[in-house]
Amino acid sequence: KNIVLFASGSGSNVENIVRYFQDNSKINISAVLSNKKDAKVLDRCNNLKINALYFNRNAFYATECVLDILKTFNPDLIVLAGFLWKIPENLIAAFPDKIVNIHPALLPKYGGKGMYGNNVHEAVRANNETETGITIHYVNENYDEGAVIRQVKTSVSADDTPESIARKVHELEYEYFPKVIAQLLEVE
Numbered sequence: 561k562n563i564v565l566f567a568s569g570s571g572s573n574v575e576n577i578v579r580y581f582q583d584n585s586k587i588n589i590s591a592v593l594s595n596k597k598d599a600k601v602l603d604r605c606n607n608l609k610i611n612a613l614y615f616n617r618n619a620f621y622a623t624e625c626v627l628d629i630l631k632t633f634n635p636d637l638i639v640l641a642g643f644l645w646k647i648p649e650n651l652i653a654a655f656p657d658k659i660v661n662i663h664p665a666l667l668p669k670y671g672g673k674g675m676y677g678n679n680v681h682e683a684v685r686a687n688n689e690t691e692t693g694i695t696i697h698y699v700n701e702n703y704d705e706g707a708v709i710r711q712v713k714t715s716v717s718a719d720d721t722p723e724s725i726a727r728k729v730h731e732l733e734y735e736y737f738p739k740v741i742a743q744l745l746e747v748e
């Protein structure tokens with residue numbers, strides 16, 4: 561089965577997913593695509609010896625360039641792991657139920673535009689939530705609104721800071737995201 565990953569930033573989830581599947585002969589990580597030329601994820605891919613491609617806004621939204629590249633990989637699953645641009649309709653139409661995202665909160669709470677990275681954890685802290693977590697979901701034409709595949713919770717205490725919440729949430733992401741991908745691809 562072929563996986564294509566999209567990422568915009570650090571790519572610690574990308575690295576975790578690549579390492580999780582590296583000895584699994586049923587899984588091929590075809591490529592990692594990034595919209596940020598200087599994203600740390602591209603250095604990680606270089607070290608991991610994974611194909612990595614950069615694309616700009618024009619290639620993504622104004623042409624079929626990214627779509628055409630994706631088709632060449634024949635992906636069974638497209639995984640958004642910290643990817644911050646909205647997925648255009650042509651990709652959603654071309655890969656129905658094959659695009660999944662991870663969000664660092666319990667959707668529908670703390671989703672939507674502007675809710676990414678530490679903004680999410682700051683909002684969780686500011687609202688004195690007693691729990692937060694991760695949501696793995698299908699991607700549709702609206703930010704953070706596709707069908708939920710899996711949610712996992714963690715508790716938030718009065719001593720937690722946005723940084724400590726981020727660490728807890730990342731731990732959940734590292735543990736569950738590869739497992740859910742394996743389940744979706746039926747390669748456990």
Ligand code: GRF
Pocket residue numbers: 567569570571572573574641642643662663664676677730733
């Ligand atoms: C993760 O928390 C993910 O849920 C969110 O962006 C973050 C990416 O972190 N969508 P990394 O780039 O994998 O380190």
